[in-house]
Amino acid sequence: MLEYSIYRDCFSSAHMRSIWSEHATISAWLKVEQVLAAHQAAAGLIPIEAAEAIEEISICDLNHEELRKEMMFVGRPIVGLAKQLRQLLPEHSAHVHYRTTTQDVMDTALAMQMKLGLEQIQSTLGDVMAAIAHHVSAHPDTMMMGRTNGQHAVPIRLATKLEVWRSELGRRSEALQEAAKRGLNVQIGGPVGDLRGYENGIGRQIKQDVAHSLGLSVVEPHWQNARDGIADIVTALGSLCGTLCKIAHNVNQLSSSDIGEFAEVHEPGKGSSSAMAHKRNQRASEFGEAVARLGRQRAGQIGELTHHEHERSGGVWIGEWIVVPEVFLLTSGALHWSERMFKSLVTDTNAMALLVSSYRSVNSIYHLDRS
Template identity: 30%
Template structure:
């Protein structure tokens, strides 16, 4: 059982998303961390920073590695980061003379931030695909029902009749812009992090940028001139885009819920939630959840902006806050897109209710 509704066994079908949540599982995180360590060893070997014979041994230690999760959890509780306990298990698979060459010159944040970047790159692909699905579903809805006349409302009061396409485009056009924002922000998220203890690459014998470039090419990430241990604007910008996406979907959900009210009746729901007391009801559950997820992400976004304030060259407090918030925002966004796509395919416009 989880303390967070988004991955609670009951609530995950309502507000969670299994595919997105898998990107933040223990298995996904460890796999990404091992990819970092292997890419680091290979690049360092190519530039003479560690001996070439260390690489096959490191590859063998990493291949098929099964972590002792409980030991890593205990280590994280003591150290505040997962890397020391993970390295202890990995180095136990190496000979004494080769152990120092694993993770040489790197710091915990290099590995953790790069592992996050690898998983966020996958998250961006997932979210982009789902954005496309929602946009396509809304386009199909416009093609079918766009000419239907419905009542326009201003300040929650009936105004004048408008074509349904007027409402549909107010749902789809923001998503087109959100999709462009998501693509743009990817350049600041899919970044290789390599700086060493204080961001100076002091153990790389002047070859740190070469090592970073090689690692970035292998991991399909972007190298940057200066490590971003405390420069979190890119991560915060990504979180902002997530909140904008769910906000756009929340507007869609809010409109559908209002138009599906019995006394309005301008939208018909093909599916809906049941009631334990009133079996005649068809509750607009997906539309309501879109509003909830929009407000959820908007609330968490404030915390992500707080996490931009990293003190000096490294922060523990701000960094840990980021870990707690960002995965939930990604999962919430994926869930909202999944729900919105289904909702768009299961509504139809009935036309204006002249009694309104």
């Protein structure tokens, strides 16, 4: 469904899809192979000519159908990638995918994609918070009814309600920054993660050099079977989706016919019903809630995928291949709808004032009766 042309813009942003597309993913795998080869050559482990030849390979040189066949046969995509690189560079075949393993390539590429995805999410989140701030500035003194446990409470400032939302989103942004510090790490370690293919500490230097080149951090001794960093990032995204879901649900409720304090800017045909011509459904808050709910639920699966057995466990690792990209995609979609929701939000201050006035009248009578 996330790839349907009719649906995909409802569930994710085009930019996030480009980060996690098949083309981008294979390109990231190839980039890891190239950067690793470059630093191995600099350390004198492979000929410089081999690294330069690997660097010149483009994703366009790869046969994607053969990659698919190898994946289905072998069960890992990097085997087919390395095989094609060796076929393309027969004179350097011994130095392709040198002293590394499939998980090194895929985990490092995953960290690269998560880094780009988090940058995009933080950018859009900043736009959402700015849109909320605009409404705060526009309504510094507007009063509305506060509601607790589904009942009218006492009047509150609209700006306060909005500031609570913006403050919570700010904390979600900080949580993502902290998670990124822990989870965006290079993975260079070889078959069991311990750099046993290298001697005299050169492997650790190469790992640090690759990390520096890719803008990633280093974890010692490795995180091959320690997925807490990825879990931190995905969990932080899930928490962000939880906040977005709550906000969208509240906006949708306040946009209902029974309350009518919020609404989306009306355009002919927007939010229309196929059976009831009079309806103007609130689509941004509706989709914002739905997509954020999906993102939060999908993120909840990451805890189960941290349960690796011994030095590697494919049964949980494979699950990440689906869960991690989809959480990023759904989070981008939830943010897209949230930004659209606040940028098209119309506030009916008369409806708010009428309810506040009614409350004060009733409350005044109540106090007179008690006296």
